[in-house]
Amino acid sequence: MRCFAVAMACVALAGGAWAECSPDRVELRGDWGTARFTVxxxxxxxxxxxxxxxxESMPSSAGMIFIYEAPQRVHFWMENTLIPLDMIFMDETGTVQRxxxxxxxxxxxxIPGGDDILAVLExxxxxxxxxxxxxxxxxxHPGLPQEVAAWSCAEE
Structure with missing residues (x-):
């Protein structure tokens, strides 16, 4: 229940005014609302x-974004990783594929992410x-190609 409350706080915080895109933050949106993570x-x-x-731990509002030089087939694994993770695989537009x-x-x-993956958020x-x-x-995120982004840094 505590984890759920923290997750909802993350979504609620993201609902306010957006700051400019920053390398240390990702923002996600969907029909479920919006969320922000420090990465x-x-x-x-x-x-x-x-x-x-x-x-051994990671704050609930934190994560890591892996950005590749070009879209490609990616696989991840959890060797030497001590905490359970969700892996969110995106194409070059920033659209979640898996x-x-x-x-x-x-x-x-x-853990296969699929073809044509440019970024992965853990x-x-x-x-x-x-x-x-x-x-x-x-x-x-500013590390994604803004000219093809489904949600660019220029948008509010």
Whole structure:
């Protein structure tokens, strides 16, 4: 119940006036409303390889966004990752293509994200469902190509 209350606070906070896009924040929207997460950016091979490994906890309003140089087929796994995570896979427009919920800590089984994935957002396990994030939801972040973004940083 506490986790649900925190998730709803995250959605409620996002409902106010939007600040400009920032590298340390992602915003998501859908028919469920809007949400905002403070993120670390993993946009080079070393950062993407390390990800959220070895962390014992993460604030509920936090996450990590993995951004690739070009859309591609991606697979993730949970080796050395100690907390359950939701993985949200987006195409180059920032449109959610797949949500994988509650990835099992320390599991080495590959988690396929699909083809033509440009970015992946990892948040605490269970939050995507609690908030309502699903296929078709849209994410905005300045690291995505703004000229094709479904929800660009220029929009309010």
């Amino acid at each position: 670390e950016v993993a946009d080079d091979p070393d950062e993407r390889a390390l990800g959220l490994m070895h962390r 949500v994988y919920e509650n990835a099992i800590p320390l599991d080495r089984t590959p 948040i605490n396990g269970g939050l995507a469902a609690q908030i309502g994030i699903s296929e078709g939801s849209e994410l905005r």
